[in-house]
Amino acid sequence: MEKNVGVYICTGCGIDQLDIEKIKGVVENEFKITPKVHKALCSREGVEMIKEDIKNGVNAVVICGCSPRVKQDVFNFGKDIITVRVNLREDVVWSHDIDEHAQELAEDYVRMGIVQAQKTELPEPYLEETSKDILVVGGGVTGLTAALECAKAGYKVYLVEKESELGGWVRKFKKILPGKFPYREPVDAESYINEKINEVMNNENITVYTSTKIKSISGQPGMFNVVVDREGNEEVFKVGAIVVATGWKPYDPTKLSNLGYGLPGVVTNIELEQMIKEGKLEVDGKAVKDVAFILCAGQRDPEHIPYCSTVCCLTSLKQALCIREMNKDANVFVFYKDLRTVGIYEEFYKQAQQDEGIFLTKGEVKSITQNGDKLRVEVTNTLLGEDITVDVDMVVLVTGMLSSMYGLYTVKEEYPDEGEPPYSHIKPAVPKEVAFENRGKEWILNLQYRQGPELPTLKYAFPDSHYICFPYESRRTGIYPAGCVRAPMTIRDCELDARGAALKAIQTVELVAKGATIFPRTGDIDYPNFFLQRCTQCKRCTEECPFGALDEDEKGTPQPNPLRCRRCGICFGACPEKIISFKQYSVDMISSMIKSISVPSEEGKLRILVFACENDAYPAIDMAAKNGLKFSPLVRIIPVRCLGSVNVVFIADAMSKGIDGVLMLGCKFGEDYQCHFIRGSELANRRMENVKETLNRLFIEPERVKIVQVEISDWPKIPEIINSFVEEIQKIGPNPYKGF
Structure with a gap:
């Protein structure tokens, strides 16, 4: 589509501390666009001003004001209008002392926002006849x-x-x-x-x-x-x-021979449930009176089930009450590691605790052996401070849930x-x-x-x-x-x-049915397009997609399933041939935004690029700013859908432009991963080997690029993370490509 870009600068929320005339000059001189300034773009008057321009032909709106994470409904001008948000409030005036560096930062963000609008296309939903069954x-x-x-x-x-x-x-x-x-x-x-x-x-x-x-x-x-x-x-x-x-x-009880499974009268909680259902508590035809429950049988044990199944304690109490109901003379012994009655069941626990025929104690089972026609249970480290030995008719092993x-x-x-x-x-x-x-x-x-x-x-x-x-x-x-x-x-x-x-x-x-995706980019109709004529069948996209959105033919050519796609852009970041793009998120767009940054040749004026995950890192930066924390004005932040969507070419473009360092802020990865797109940040970390190869080819120090794991609650650490990286780059010195 042919773009008619309108640029709107808000001066509210402290943004008027910046030299607005200089920002207007950047827009007018470099992009030949006459911007409009308003004291509160989010006000009714501000929004009406923009809508009036849209009626007169503006189809791409650049809002220079607050974070794109806020007032999304206010600045929604419909599906036929491209809207780009330039974050002058949180990313500039709330997080920096206003000086020449902050002014340059604001001007760069405006440049990047206009270029983003120019490179954005209107998405078209993937519409097919769908079932709602x-x-x-x-x-x-x-x-x-x-x-x-x-x-x-x-x-x-x-x-x-x-x-x-x-x-x-x-x-x-x-x-x-x-x-x-x-x-x-x-x-x-x-x-x-x-x-x-x-x-x-x-x-x-x-x-x-x-x-x-x-x-x-x-x-x-x-x-x-x-x-x-x-x-x-x-x-x-x-x-x-x-x-x-x-x-x-249920867990396989035959693996619990150390707890006596296989001896007559040693049963699992599942087997006991069947006996209660049938109304027969018997071992070899003899009625059962005394019963011992061994909780966490094979649970919270690295050799069996390492986790707690949460329900077993409650089920044991229920079964104990059932046994007591079936036989008022029965004695029930419950031996536990920890008795966990999760949620709303405290009163239920008290009900069992107050039953005179139910004995509960914490302890470790030492042994379960045959003792005549009884089973002997020896328990140590009990709450009573002494070992316990009980002879019972039945032992119930409370196995876990798989x-x-x-x-x-x-x-x-x-x-x-x-x-x-x-x-x-x-x-x-x-x-x-x-x-x-x-x-x-x-x-x-x-x-x-x-x-x-x-x-x-x-x-x-x-x-x-x-x-x-x-x-x-x-x-x-x-x-x-x-x-x-x-x-x-x-x-x-x-x-x-x-x-x-x-x-x-x-x-x-x-x-x-509307061609839109689900969480976390709920409602996004923009899906990846593949220029398969240039595909080399490397299979990186099909292997790295966390959501199974891509099948492949016998040659390895990706076969997209757009409605499986979550729009994370991990395939986009994986592709060495850059054949994958979105209408609103493309290699050309991000590369053009990087190239629009003004990189000064003066010594000491470094420029550092930050790719921040839109799900955790970017919100954390906003929160740091909202709480009055300040960080270096030498950084320029580009929010990305996922750190896994960062293509190696972005780093190459940044270094070629003269950017002195690239900091990538993404979610925690590893066993306790927290990436909204499962493994995007881990993939970005893995791709660092490719990044190092690229930097070596450019004869640039690999230390100029760094990944840091950030979760949304890490917002107090943002200044330290950013400033320490700036200090590292200052020690390394300017990018040798600066000025070329």
């Missing part, structure tokens, strides 16, 4: 709840359950944890689950498939093609989003011989040999993605997402794990989780 995989509490919530909102639901009946684990329970105030009394499981099942079966928006497995899922959000196998008969349907509610499975995805071959990048770093933060939950034994036997989704057939998982085999900012997400756009498949949780928490996942699924089908 939703697939729910799993017919337990989570799946039933998710299906009901979607159906109540008016969406058609396909509910697929591999077993012959709905209900999941709850069908095997006699009682479940209380769900209503005051949360003291266990609830009858059968009436609870039957009510939910009946509601599903009677809902005309829900089609139920039992005894059914998913044979394959291909396509992308809004266009998922699902093939199911229903007792040997194939059926095909299309859905827009998927909720995965396949639940959990995701139903545990043991599955999930993504090929999990294993070193199939994928090199940057996958170092993903550690396989089970050895590769075990996963391959299960290959195809127990797969859940059977995704037809180049990256693998299942959802990528964390090292404990729970589906991988940004666990802080959007826990319902997976690394497969439009597919949402919920309930115990993604984390151990109670039945009531599964219901809440299901509702959250249902809302995300609904959001997805509505957004993709």
